[in-house]
Every structure is written in C-alpha cells, then in structure tokens.
Amino acid sequence: MTSGPDASDSSLVVAVVNAKGGSGKTTLALHVGVGLARRGPTLLVDADPQRSLTFWTAMAPPRAALPPVAEASRDVVTVLRAARADYRYVVVDCPPTPIRGTVRAIVEVADRVVVPILASPVDLWTSAETFWSLRRLATGDRARRFVGVLNQVEPRSALSASVRRAALALDVPLTAVALGRRVVYRQAAAEGRSVYAMGKRAMAAIEEIEALIQEVV
Secondary structure, three states: OOOOOOOOOOOEEEEEOOOOOOOOHHHHHHHHHHHHHOOOOEEEEEOOOOOHHHHHHHOOOOOOOOOOEEEOOOOHHHHHHHHOOOOOEEEEEOOOOOOOHHHHHHHHHOOEEEEEEEOOHHHHHHHHHHHHHHHOOOOHHHHHHEEEEEEOEOOOOHHHHHHHHHHHHOOOOEOOOOOEOOHHHHHHHHHOOOHHHOHHHHHHHHHHHHHHHHHHO
16 A cells, blocks of 8 residues: 555545445445544545435444544535544545546545455456546556455355455455454444444454554555
8 A cells, every 4th residue: 555645644535435335335434434533533424325324323322432424425525625634534435336426536535445345256346347447547656545355254255265366367456354244243333333332242343444454544
C-alpha cells in the first residue's frame, strides 16, 4: 500500500467499494471505522442510498462506542473534504454501483479503496471488473491504493484457496487477512453494536479486523 495522504494532510479516507450488492460492504466499513476510532477521531460516511450504515448506528444502545455517521450522497466529496479538517480517519460506505458518478468521485478523493469479495468464483469475477475500472482511474503507485478482502470465508475452506489462486490469475490484489463467516457479525448488526462490544465470543472477529487494519491502513 502507499504511505498515506500527503504530508500536508494528516487525515486518511478509506472507501469501501463494490459494484455488487451483498458483499458485506457495510459490515466491513463499520468495523474498520470502529477499529480506527480506537486509534484516533473517526467519521463514518454513509454514501449508500440504502442507508444500512445509518440504520445500524441508529439502533446503537448507550455506550456502544460507534463513531458518528454523516449521511452523504450528492455532496459526498464536500463532506469528505470538510471531514479531513476534523477527523484523523474517514470511512465511506459507497453505493453498490459501478465506478462512475458518486463512486468515482469518492475513489478519486480516497487514500485507500477496499473491495470486500465473497469467497466464490462468481463474486470474484464481478469484483475483478471493479478492479479493472479502478485501475483505469490510476496507474503506478496510486493504483496500489486498491485492495480486495475475502469476506465470509469458511474455516479451512478449499474454495477460499481456489479463489485466491484465481484472484492472482486475474491480477486482483488480496490482503493476507480474510474475514470469517461468523454469526457474531450478524448479532452485532441486530443489536446496533460492533464486535468490539460483544465480549469474549467476538475475540476472533476482533483479531481479524485489527489485523486487516494493520495490513491496509
């Protein structure tokens, strides 16, 4: 990955992108945001018209320790530029649409672009198209901002290993860390929490989110 934003700008914007719905985009955005909030002031930006991120945080009980959320759609770039002045980290949940319009504008502002990919061949093929679109926007070092994350991976899955090999063949960069298929992520959403607030039952999920943040950010 690149070293981060320009030296004159200490903030970092992470965009979570995938043109395919159901990839776990909102779950990833929220948990990366919560993990980053443990490191510095963090804002979540809900740019998805479905407003899943907003609904999730609206259900939060007292002391759920979720970062604040800003809703943004048409004026998302304005929101992101303003947020850089007040927050160390900004995490954007993008709409599940191709890389054009609002999503393209977010990608051009972001310092990191993370693409969650379900561990299946069909999802990989769709995500490969997302990466090809991203690469048309940037070359060289700037293209290294883009990375895929295998999501909802079954333990010791041979399919996941096959998807990794296929990703290599398609020139889709993947993080070494993958996120497991865990009930605790769904429980957290149902309760308006993050896995960080779910106690010992969520330790494995917390560890993988922390490892992902270390690798990507």
